[in-house]
Amino acid sequence: MSKATARAVFDPKGSFQTTSIERRELQPDDVLIEIKFAGICHSDIHTARGEWGQIQYPLVPGHEIAGVVAQVGSAVTKYAVGDRVGVGCMVDSCGECDSCKHGEEQYCSKGNTGTYASIDRYGQYTQGGYSTHIVVTENFVVRIPDNIPLDKAAPLLCAGITTYSPLRHWEVTPGQKVAVVGMGGLGHMAVKLAHAMGAHVTVLSQSLKKKEDGLRLGADDYYATSDPETFRTLKNSFDFIINTVSAKISVDAYLSLLAVDGTMVNVGAPPDPLSVNVFSLIGQRKSFAGSMIGGIRETQEMLDFCAEHDVTPEIEVIAASQIDEAWDRVLASDVRYRFVIDISTMEND
DSSP, rough: OEEEEEEESSSSOOOEEEEEEOOOOTTTTEEEEEEEEEEHHHHHHHTTTTTTOOSSSSSOOOOEEEEEEEEEEEOOOOOOOOOEEEEEEEEOOOOHHHHHHHHHHGGTTTEEESSSSSBOOOOOOOOOSSSSSEEEGGGGGEEEEEOOHHHHHGGGGGGHHHHHHHHHHOOOTTEEEEEEOOSHHHHHHHHHHHHHTTTTEEEESSSTTTTHHHHHTOSSSEEEESHHHHHHHTTTOOEEEEEEEOOOOHHHHHHHHEEEEEEEEEEESSSSSSOTTTTHHHHTTTTEEEEEOHHHHHHHHHHHHHEEEEOOOOOOEEEEGGHHHHHHHHHHHSSSSEEEEEEEGOOOO
C-alpha cells in the first residue's frame, strides 16, 4: 500500500477534512498518477450527501482527474512515467459483457466500478480525485493532448464526455438545430461542443443573465424559458435538445420544441421523477431519451476532438481549503462554469 493525502467528508453534512488514504500497490497493469487538478462535479455533492443512496464514510469525491504518470506496473504498455493523463467517472468494468466489448464500459451489465464510492475488484472502497495520487488500471486511463492545459482538461473527464457522447450518438451534424437546456457546468460544454460540430445552437435558460456568455461561447440564439412566449416562438424548431439541468422541468413543454423525428436527451439527473404525456411523442414521432457519460474509447476521442477544435471549459481554480465554499457556490449556481482544485495546495494547510 502507498499513502496519499486527501480531502474527505466524514458524514453527509460534514465539512472537508485533510486525511491520509491508502492506494493499492501497483499490479502489473496499473498506473500510479500524481494528480495535479481535480474538477468539482455536482455528482460529488449528491453522492457525498447521501442523496443518491447510502454510502460509506469517509469519502473522497472527485472523478474529473488530470495529472502525470508517476509509476507504471510491469505489464503496462500504453503509458510511461511523465505522460499527461486523465481519469474520469470509472476505474474498471467487467470487460466481458457486450457493452464492455463494444467500448461502452459505462453501461457494463455487471456495473462499472466508479472512481469513488464503489468496491473494486480487490475488495477495496474506491476513493476519488480530491487527493494527491490515485492508482488505476491502464485501460481506464486516457491521454491528455499536449495543447490542453491540465487544469482545463480535468472537467472534460465528466462534463465534457457527458455532453459529447449524446451529441455523437445521435449524430449531430453541421447545420442541425440543437438546443441546450441550462447554462451551467454541463450546459456550457454542450454549447461549445455542438458549436464545434457545426450545429446551430440555441441556449434555453431560466433567464437571460448568462446570455452574453452563451453567445460568446458559441450559441447562435439565447432564450429565457421563464417567458411563455419562448415556447410559442420556438415550437417545432429543433432537431435535438440536450437537457443538462438536474431540476424538475415540464418535459412536455420542451418536447413541443422538437421538429418531426427530433430527440430530447436528458443528461441531468433530477432527484424527482419526470412525467411525460405520450401524445407529446407520438404526434410527430419524437423521442425522449437519456445518456450517461461515455466509454474510454469515446472519452479519448472527445479529448482529441477538443484539442483539434480548441474546446476547453471555463474554469475557476481554487485551493483545497476552498472546497466547502465551492460546494456552497455550486448549489447556489454561483460558478462560471466549473471549479477545479489545484491539488498542489492539498498539503499546504
